[in-house]
Amino acid sequence: MKGSLCLSMCMLFSAASVSGLSNDMLPVGQLSNDMSPDPPPTNPVTWLTYLNADNMNKGTVKSGQQLSSKLKDADSCAAKCASMLGSDPTTGCTSYTYYHADYHVGKLQGKCFGDSTGLWSPIYSNLESPGVYGGVTSGQNDPKNYVSACKTIDDCSANGVCNADTNTCECYPQWMGKYCGQLNLVPTDKIAGLQSTDENGRVSSWGGSVLLDEKTNKYHMFAAEMTHNTGIVVWMSNSRIRHAVSDDGVNFMSSDVTSPVWGHEPTAARAPTGEYVVFFTANFETIPCSGVECKNSDNGNTVIDGENCLPDTQCNEIPDLLTYMIYSKDPAGPWSEPVLVPTGDFGTIDTNLAPIILEDGSLIGLGRPPWIWRATAWNDTSTYVVEELDDTVMGEDPFLYVDPHDSSILHGLSHAGGWDSRGGHAWSLDGGKTWKVHEDIAAYGSLIEYTDGTSGVLTRRERPHLVLDKKGNPLALTNGATLDPCTHPEACDKDYCFTALQKLNQE
Numbered sequence: 059m060k061g062s063l064c065l066s067m068c069m070l071f072s073a074a075s076v077s078g079l080s081n082d083m084l085p086v087g088q089l090s091n092d093m094s095p096d097p098p099p100t101n102p103v104t105w106l107t108y109l110n111a112d113n114m115n116k117g118t119v120k121s122g123q124q125l126s127s128k129l130k131d132a133d134s135c136a137a138k139c140a141s142m143l144g145s146d147p148t149t150g151c152t153s154y155t156y157y158h159a160d161y162h163v164g165k166l167q168g169k170c171f172g173d174s175t176g177l178w179s180p181i182y183s184n185l186e187s188p189g190v191y192g193g194v195t196s197g198q199n200d201p202k203n204y205v206s207a208c209k210t211i212d213d214c215s216a217n218g219v220c221n222a223d224t225n226t227c228e229c230y231p232q233w234m235g236k237y238c239g240q241l242n243l244v245p246t247d248k249i250a251g252l253q254s255t256d257e258n259g260r261v262s263s264w265g266g267s268v269l270l271d272e273k274t275n276k277y278h279m280f281a282a283e284m285t286h287n288t289g290i291v292v293w294m295s296n297s298r299i300r301h302a303v304s305d306d307g308v309n310f311m312s313s314d315v316t317s318p319v320w321g322h323e324p325t326a327a328r329a330p331t332g333e334y335v336v337f338f339t340a341n342f343e344t345i346p347c348s349g350v351e352c353k354n355s356d357n358g359n360t361v362i363d364g365e366n367c368l369p370d371t372q373c374n375e376i377p378d379l380l381t382y383m384i385y386s387k388d389p390a391g392p393w394s395e396p397v398l399v400p401t402g403d404f405g406t407i408d409t410n411l412a413p414i415i416l417e418d419g420s421l422i423g424l425g426r427p428p429w430i431w432r433a434t435a436w437n438d439t440s441t442y443v444v445e446e447l448d449d450t451v452m453g454e455d456p457f458l459y460v461d462p463h464d465s466s467i468l469h470g471l472s473h474a475g476g477w478d479s480r481g482g483h484a485w486s487l488d489g490g491k492t493w494k495v496h497e498d499i500a501a502y503g504s505l506i507e508y509t510d511g512t513s514g515v516l517t518r519r520e521r522p523h524l525v526l527d528k529k530g531n532p533l534a535l536t537n538g539a540t541l542d543p544c545t546h547p548e549a550c551d552k553d554y555c556f557t558a559l560q561k562l563n564q565e
């Protein structure tokens with residue numbers, strides 16, 4: 059990606075283009091039997107339904123089977139899948155994918171695929187023609203009911219235990235699905251997360267890192283926020299660090315500004331001596347991209363207009379993007395002078411650095427894969443070491459946390475999907491030296507469910523952070539997100555974004 063003007067949010071552009079198969083590829087797997095009987099009138103399966111989600115990667119997934127070539131809607135495909143492959147959530151139809159009549163690849167229109175392997179890794183982007191997306195629906199047979207066979211904890215993604223009597227995974231409440239590899243997200247308030255407004259309308263934000271103050275029981279979020287009511291495409295010139303506060307860890311209210319333009323991608327950690335330590339990409343001298351903050355906007359959307367308002371793909375100037383930390387015992391500051399964080403051989407794009415500080419004051423942090431940071435003392439930059447791992451941790455925007463059940467286990471979440479909404483989960487049993495992953499399971503997808511019974515499609519769902527309770531158990535997932543219909547920034551002039559929050563199952 060050297061030379062690309064599109065940094066933090068499109069690192070996967072090239073990788074995804076390489077793996078994205080051409081539109082001409084024929085679906086593989088069992089050929090359709092269009093003479094099979096009509097689906098039964100009742101559908102015995104509880105589906106998790108995702109719009110704009112293609113679990114068959116344009117029909118090329120090997121384990122997928124084409125079930126019909128001319129169905130009229132997604133519900134018929136769901137019913138067909140259950141009737142042909144069975145309704146058992148582990149051995150029957152574990153997911154279907156239906157390509158609608160308006161899907162952009164003509165030969166897939168009306169086609170219905172089923173899968174019985176538990177695979178769940180939906181995509182929908184078309185990076186060659188970014189304006190084209192959607193027209194595809196996938197459903198998952200209730201992943202809460204999936205039972206994974208196991209021999210070791212790795213077969214359960216370290217998100218549960220392997221019961222030695224039954225040789226099956228018992229997932230922790232926050233996880234579900236094959237290998238316990240999928241977050242068990244539950245319906246949440248529509249207004250959850252950080253969705254601010256000011257006198258000029260909506261205020262965009264892009265991902266929030268949350269820490270609990272165990273003395274006051276308040277949750278503190280540090281989020282990237284775009285100034286002047288702009289959206290995500292001008293993050294390179296308008297991003298700053300916003301502090302927001304919540305009593306319940308769900309609904310956050312904007313508070314003070316932690317660091318002004320220009321700063322982005324904050325991740326906060328807590329030192330054993332009580333300091334809040336915010337790591338972020340910053341420039342305290344110049345504003346990247348256009349040199350000035352974009353001031354043209356419409357209710358949270360950027361109005362691109364000339365030299366003073368350039369989208370991230372058309373920047374004039376991108377200085378080296380350096381990572382700093384600031385610290386304070388009060389999450390509202392005042393903050394220390396910024397301390398430059400060593401980056402070793404990492405390079406000059408934004409590091410995505412996401413560290414945690416352990417009991418002894420040492421630090422471990424995942425950066426943009428495949429990089430890892432370590433320090434024997436978080437506050438002594440001479441002890442920082444930056445190393446390259448293998449390519450197990452997927453994508454970008456990592457988040458690191460310690461397993462609440464076994465502190466020797468580390469977990470990583472990341473944005474694994476390029477322009478897609480997929481999350482990736484990886485874990486390490488050796489303190490971060492080596493990582494493991496089940497690539498056929500996405501930790502989360504585009505679906506967001508609300509407590510009023512409705513749901514939404516997060517067309518972008520990046521920058522994951524987990525809200526952890528006192529004991530370190532995940533309570534909720536936050537993301538930098540956009541809602542349907544926008545996705546690829548070059549294809550949509552509506553770039554309002556917000557920090558979505560969806561709660562996790564707890565029992």
Ligand SMILES: *[C@@H]1O[C@H](CO)[C@@H](O)[C@H](O)[C@H]1NC(C)=O
Binds near residue numbers: 331419435437438
């Ligand atoms: C780092 O913090 C520890 C604990 O507060 C302190 O003893 C030490 O002097 C600090 N180191 C530096 C380099 O500031």
